[in-house]
Amino acid sequence: MLRWVLTRALGGAFVLWAVATLIFFGLRAIPGDPAEAILGGPGSQASPEALERVRQEYGLDQPLPVQYLTAMGKLLRGDLGTSYALKLDVASLIGELFWSTLVLTLLSLVVAWLIALGLAVWATRGGRIARAVGSGMEIVAAAVPHFWLASIFILIFSSALHWLPPISTPGPLGLVLPVLTLAIPLAGFLGQVMRESLTDALESPFVLSARARGESETGVRLRHAIRHASLPAISLSGWAFGSLISGAVVVETVFARPGLGRSLLSAVTIRDVPMVTGVALVSALAFVLVTIATDAVDRVADPRLRST
């Protein structure tokens, strides 16, 4: 097990390095002068002396390979640099925002899972109509864009019913709508994936033998089929987490929640390279960790994997 963890950790480190490199060259490919971004964004009307000074200070006049190595070196030391726009240390900025986004995405993942599982269980117990309706709901849920769902929720739960605040407030009540907005489309997707494997699982030999042994239908469904059906959905959770971060960009903007998603959007818009790099690395790190975790869960849930 330890060897497995170490191999995965090495793989994760490689992923982080590759992400950093991709971002470095990707952002440099965007047209525009980074020195200008540092001096207050586009249209800043900065003087040539100020631009030159900034270029020297930030090492932007060095040849590209030197800049790359310097950047990588800094990252290895854990130095994420200073945000061009906010002039603050990127690491501390992200630290404050990271928690907010993490809470949002993890909660959304859990809620999505619960909804998907619930629909799957209902499908197995409710017969054809329940399956059809559940399937229909999942398809609709997966086809709804976040920004639209957010608008509908605000309209219903805030403007019409006054049950919930329209923009995010500290505390649990302010999380309800953002989490639901992120969770429902994901639940639709996870549900559809699970449905496939659940149908397979229910008609497989080991379920047949469980029934033959006299286990109740519920027991069969819950203990055997769903456990089995969850496997592909568990493995997709790593990817799902990544997609939640993308969704968080829209959700944090609409609900005015401070977070990595929202700052990523503004950072790309004003070409704030250190901030974009920092956010990308942090989300890549989170993704790697979640993937390792779900793989570990996989190994626990599916004994067949332990022998490899």
Added chain:
Amino acid sequence: MSLTDAEALQAGTLPRRHDVRARPGARVTPGEVVAGAVLLFLALAAIVPELFTSLDPLAISPSEAFQSPSPSHWFGTDESGRDVFARTIHGARPSLTIGVAATAIGMVLALILGVLGGVGPKPVDYTVTRVGEVLFALPGLLLALVFIAIVGPGIVTSTIAVGISAAPGYARIIRSQIRAVRGAPYVEAAVVLGRSPAAILGRHILPNAVAPVFVLATLGVGQAIVWASSLSYLGLGAVPPAAEWGAMLSAGRSYISNAWWLTVFPGIFIVLAAAAATSLGRAMQARTRQVGR
């Protein structure tokens, strides 16, 4: 061992059951008929929109703005007085093109990565898996934003961006399917019988490996349209005045409390397209499932 092997194990060792549904040439179910009809309707709308409406989707009439649905305007009019029904019908072409093209781009990339990983020697497989993980690890929206910032906004760019973001997911599944199928008895038999590697790949491995991806690809069509509409919301998508469902959804959102018809109808069509595509995928999968022969 990575998590893809979990899927592989599942796919490879779970024998298919001999069931009414898993049969080529089985009878069509009512659900499949409906899905087929919807797809036909959407395809016709995309190819010959004039069949359904004679109104010009781009004809503005500011004095007729924000009219609610009525006999003269079935879906109402938008903020510039354009007929929403006409725009929705004409929107089928660009929207479906985005959905299909982005998914196709993703699938092509995924096939390349997946085949390399599934069939190639271990080092190639390792590299390709890592590449996939890196693409996975980057938030899809970030990829899209940076790509669009480099290349410039527009429908083509956002389609490519969405396709690239979707590729790693499909690649991972294709790869694991290929690995699973490689160990199947009929492939072993083909090797023993001396078939060429190309024939084995083309006749046995690929068809069996790719078929299960169809359901996900059809899910992907709807997802691609939704992603493109999110890019429109962020100001990076279709160029006006093109009628495109996602852009209409995003533009109509500003008026959602006083002109609900601007978002509801394009939204319904997006859901219809996604649902029909998913059903189609499921139907195809049910008929092409290969029991371990």
Added chain:
Amino acid sequence: MPQAATAPSRFRPLAALGAIAAIALVAAGCSGPAPQSTEPVAGGTLVYASGDAEPTCLDPHVGGNYPQALVATQYLESLVSKDTDGTIVPWLATEWDESDDGLTWTFTLRGDVNFTDGTPFNADAVAANVAHVLDPETASSTGYLALGKVASTEVVDDTTVRFHLSAPDSSLLDSLSMPWVAIQSPTALERGMDENCQSPVGTGPFIVTEWAKQDSITLVRNDDYNSPPADAAHEGAAWLDQITWRFIPDSASRFAALQAGQVDVIDNAQPSDIAASEQSDAITDLDAPRPGASNRIELNSGKAPFEDVRVREAFIRAADVNDGIESLFFGTAKRSYSALSSIEALGLAAEEHFSIDPAEADALLDEAGWTGRDADGYRVKDGQRLSLTFPVSTNQSIPAEQSLFEQIQAQVKNVGFEVILQPMDLSSWYGALGANEYNLVSAPYTKVGPDVLRILFHSDSIIPAPSGYFANHSQVDDPEIDSLLTEASEVSDPEQRAALYADVQERILSGYYVLPLYDQQNHFLVGGAVNGLRAMPTVSTPTFYDVWLTR
């Protein structure tokens, strides 16, 4: 045995959302009418939600954009202010005098004002501030341009400061009234830019105490405040205890938060929301057009096809925007026929130049040689299509405005123009402008006074700054206009000045360089608990000094 299936809930989108829309409209007024109160009471926290991007620096000397002005109005003050008639009134300076040659201005300052960090306000402070604005290290853009003719300052004594100019400047007082050259504590300025950006120190009614990035800025009352401008409603400290300044980028969420009572005042109100609030007693609209230029479309006369004035006129004769403005803005925006904001006293409106006549447009284009037509119906000449690129900044143009551009696109197509709309983010937009890759553009410019015409239409403004930015987007290069503008900026006789600026505007409007649309919309929606809110007549930013809450 499967359990009995429950009846499936059918999704009825039409009826459900129709009902919800109806409920939403009715519920828009659900916070109820505010209790009446005529006497100000002290206390309370007001929450302001801005739709603009969060500033990167709270010191408006640095850079100089409108979001900075909005928040800086609460804690910084200028030497002079303006009242609603457009007259310059005293603020931190009590008197001023211009020398006969116009090259020396002497200001008498108040002697009883201190900055909130204890430093006294005096002539040294003023000199330090001017130096700060003009220092290239500060990277000021708006303030720098405004004080462009100030060569040096001279401290005569504690309450007297002299400005020495390189050329007469008839707009110096206008410039000094703007928040981008407001007076900060010199002690605070010496802390260095990074620290000063976090919490600038001024003489204003509020003090910046905390800035949680991406979240909010906290301003608390300055209990020792004693320097309101001449047109304020009271004297002494402000009524509010505290202001929380938030940033909510999504307009629908912003308005929903106002309706829910989570915030008290919002800016960048969307037209449909303004119209909706007119039906409610609880929410009022503070309509405060920004000074400077009107919202207009500029036609790039520096390159084909708009270098030909006939083509420019044809475009304007074909673009019928009145119906669109009326419906898209729900009647909240009034059509403008002036290059300047309607709050500029010296603005000239010339409706006669903007009558719609598609037949005339066709004739003009034929005359200009665009006689061919291609398969799509667009005009061609020498194998070139009559094509116009129009980069649109999605950060600056609200959805209603973008829809208006789409309508213009459809209309001018009827006479053969092809308009290619290119929505893009702010950085890319500046890039496109800097590279001269545009034929049409709509770019706001906020400045106090008619001198903005010089910035927008003098040929010097075609020369780009090192960053590529330039302000004369219509690339007007007319020596007569140049000399009129230069003369107007130096002459001090008000009548002469007015006549010169009127002449300039007539030339610009009749040259068909711009298509004016409406004033720079600047609507603030105010919740029922807020009383006494007004917009500063200088740059139309709201001031919370006279505001009290009834909750």
